[in-house]
Amino acid sequence: MAKSVRKTESATKSKTGKPAVKTVKAASRKKIPVAAEEPMGVKTAPVKIAAAPAEVQINLKSSRRFWLYTLGSLALLAGLIQIYGYNTGWGNPERLVTRFLNKGQQLTLAKRYDAAIKQYEKILKLKTSDENMRQALIAIADLYRERHEWTKSVEIYNRLRTQDPASVLSAWAGLQVGDAQLQSAQYVDAVKTFTEVSRLFPKSDWDAEARLGLGKASEKEEKYPEAIAAYTALVKDYAGGFLAAEALIHIGQCYELQGDLKAARQAYQTILDKYPNTTWDDAKARLNRLDAGKPGEGVRTWGQSQ
Numbered sequence: 001m002a003k004s005v006r007k008t009e010s011a012t013k014s015k016t017g018k019p020a021v022k023t024v025k026a027a028s029r030k031k032i033p034v035a036a037e038e039p040m041g042v043k044t045a046p047v048k049i050a051a052a053p054a055e056v057q058i059n060l061k062s063s064r065r066f067w068l069y070t071l072g073s074l075a076l077l078a079g080l081i082q083i084y085g086y087n088t089g090w091g092n093p094e095r096l097v098t099r100f101l102n103k104g105q106q107l108t109l110a111k112r113y114d115a116a117i118k119q120y121e122k123i124l125k126l127k128t129s130d131e132n133m134r135q136a137l138i139a140i141a142d143l144y145r146e147r148h149e150w151t152k153s154v155e156i157y158n159r160l161r162t163q164d165p166a167s168v169l170s171a172w173a174g175l176q177v178g179d180a181q182l183q184s185a186q187y188v189d190a191v192k193t194f195t196e197v198s199r200l201f202p203k204s205d206w207d208a209e210a211r212l213g214l215g216k217a218s219e220k221e222e223k224y225p226e227a228i229a230a231y232t233a234l235v236k237d238y239a240g241g242f243l244a245a246e247a248l249i250h251i252g253q254c255y256e257l258q259g260d261l262k263a264a265r266q267a268y269q270t271i272l273d274k275y276p277n278t279t280w281d282d283a284k285a286r287l288n289r290l291d292a293g294k295p296g297e298g299v300r301t302w303g304q305s306q
Helices: 002-011 053-091 093-109 113-124 130-146 150-163 168-183 187-200 205-220 224-237 242-258 261-274 280-291 299-304
Strands: none
Touching: 093 113, 093 130, 113 130, 130 150, 130 168, 150 168, 168 187, 168 205, 187 205, 205 224, 205 242, 224 242, 242 261, 242 280, 261 280
16 A cells, blocks of 8 residues: 555656646636836826717716706797797887787777777876876777667766866766766666766857757757757857758657747758758658658667667
């Protein structure tokens, strides 16, 4: 046994008498990189490592989202600025007034009265001139009148009257109030209104209009003598005016309704003689009706429509 061990040990020795060393192929070993030492005082540029394709795509997507978000925000901001400028007239109330007036007129022509009133009411909320305020109030009152909302129209017309009682606007608004009261069968109030206008604006076209209104109010109440007196006073004081012929038509009408056909015929004939360019056709038709023995036909309806 001992001999076999010695034999084995001797077999492992080389011919030179040294133990054999097992060699390993150099190709099978990995080389470990060793950082080179930098010389003193010398700086080297850092090595740039190229990004992977996946990282490039992520950066591009992020950049695209950023610009889309930025452009969208700018567009929203521009829109808000535009809305602000549109609603404020860019600091100029007169631009808003003009826009609201134009829009109100368009809506009125389209008979969208509610929407038109809202446009004019916007003007009343602005700090603008008195003239613009009056223009808006007149438009609103006229629209209420067009819709036969007499109470609202009278309220606004009276508001215009109180602004300057001695002005032409006050006289005009007073006539509008009286006419609205006639249309709504408020005859007593209409008489008061027309009487006041006549007192405040004597010897003027406003006075003539007010006297005609007084006659109409009495006529509608079937107070024909009072109506004839009001119309006759108008014809006397304003014989050269266009309203004199209209007053004569009403005088003849009142006489017909009272059965005084002779007086009615005389009133109509006066129109043909003195006012051929006014209500001549109407007066001629009435005379023809009287000649045909049909007095009063259509007179009541005509009087109620005036």
